[in-house]
Amino acid sequence: xxxxxxxxxxxxxxxxxxxxxxxxxxxxxxxxxxxxxxxxxxxxxxxxxxxxxxxxxxxxxxxxxxxxxxxxxxxxxxxxxxxxxxxxxxxxxxxxxxxxxxxxxxxxxxxxxxxxxxxxxxxxxxxxxxxxxxxxxxxxxxxxxxxxxxxxxxxxxxxxxxxxxxxxxxxxxxxxxxxxxxxxxxxxxxxxxxxxxxxxxxxxxxxxxxxxxxxxxxxxxxxxxxxxxxxxxxxxxx
Numbered sequence: 001x002x003x004x005x006x007x008x009x010x011x012x013x014x015x016x017x018x019x020x021x022x023x024x025x026x027x028x029x030x031x032x033x034x035x036x037x038x039x040x041x042x043x044x045x046x047x048x049x050x051x052x053x054x055x056x057x058x059x060x061x062x063x064x065x066x067x068x069x070x071x072x073x074x075x076x077x078x079x080x081x082x083x084x085x086x087x088x089x090x091x092x093x094x095x096x097x098x099x100x101x102x103x104x105x106x107x108x109x110x111x112x113x114x115x116x117x118x119x120x121x122x123x124x125x126x127x128x129x130x131x132x133x134x135x136x137x138x139x140x141x142x143x144x145x146x147x148x149x150x151x152x153x154x155x156x157x158x159x160x161x162x163x164x165x166x167x168x169x170x171x172x173x174x175x176x177x178x179x180x181x182x183x184x185x186x187x188x189x190x191x192x193x194x195x196x197x198x199x200x201x202x203x204x205x206x207x208x209x210x211x212x213x214x215x216x217x218x219x220x221x222x223x224x225x226x227x228x229x230x231x232x233x234x235x236x237x238x
Contacts, residue, residue, distance in 0.1 A: 017053060018033050032053070047069055053069060054070060109143065123214055
């Protein structure tokens, strides 16, 4: 028997299935005529080329909260309220995990902060004051970047820089390939593009001895979560 979402839910778009790839048990990757793909399943309902799907949700860039194969049945479905409740529940679970990690690591993190060069230590402490949950949510990321920046700045402050200066040498190094970079100074292999970019910026400011800008530079995760969410905006007034 076909089971469909309620008629009152009109937040959907219709698309045609152009290709189907089996990804695992009862899971299928579907390419649509709109040019994007989505994972369908787990479900015993198997989409086939030519099927018309109803995709429930706000559209491109948002989660698909419901998939219906018209004339066949519902693969999965959540109402807007159910989706919102699930988000809140999952966020609370993630927050609880991060809080336990902070409680267990607080003494270790405090020591790591104290061991940073003074401007980087002041930077982290500024964010700690800016938002009550900053340590839980963002401190490991920012602390990693600061420690790596301190490592870079220490290295280039000590090398024979010639006429170009330490900042010039750092900039040259930052343009090298990964293997060449690691031959000169070993950084963590856990960097993303974002952490590496912020590490280099902070190291450059340390070499320039611009302590004020080290302290006030945007938070390392601001490009991904925004200044308000990160506490950067609040920290700016502290």
